[in-house]
Amino acid sequence: MKYLSPLLLAYEDRIREKEELILAHEEDMKNFRVQVEEVVNENEQMHQQLIKDSFVTTKEWQQLQSQAKLVLGENGILMEQLEIQQAKAKDSHNQHVQEVSKLTKQLMILEAKKQSHAEELLENQKQLESLRSTC
Known part of the structure; x- marks a missing residue:
């Protein structure tokens, strides 16, 4: 007992320090959770405001999407044409x-x-x- 007593006291001190650290972290986590909930609520409010302020109807949105698809298709065709022209230029250069x-x-x-x-x-x-x- 004489030898274990100081070890047990030191062990209890370490446990007490760890518990205090855990309590401090729990408090930080509670504060963090409150902040996260505030941010989520703010995001939801901003989303609702965006929906209210949005002047784009579903039909307009679909038109925008179809136009975007057309632009992507045109870009693909232009890229193919560019590759063909580059190949022709390379062949011409090689011939020269x-x-x-x-x-x-x-x-x-x-x-x-x-x-x-x-x-x-x-x-x-x-x-x-x-x-x-x-x-």
Whole structure:
């Protein structure tokens, strides 16, 4: 008993502290519940006020919904058209790139031929000079 007595006192103190903490939290929860109920009531009042102030009838609401569906459909069609145009532009770009590379290759071949013809012309001019000098 001599050894358990201080432990039991400490245990009872801890239990008392926990109970006080629980009571404080319960009080906070009660206050929070009151605040939540006030917010719910305010939301309900605002909802009722919105319904009263609303000038949109059921028929108008249905028209708005059908118009929104039409707009969504049009947007879908426009997106498809945009994708098609982008694909066409990409294909056109690829064709142009291929043509440019093809023409570049032809240009390189022609420049090489020009160079060889220039060298050949130079040789022919040298031969002509030598033949002239011989003549």
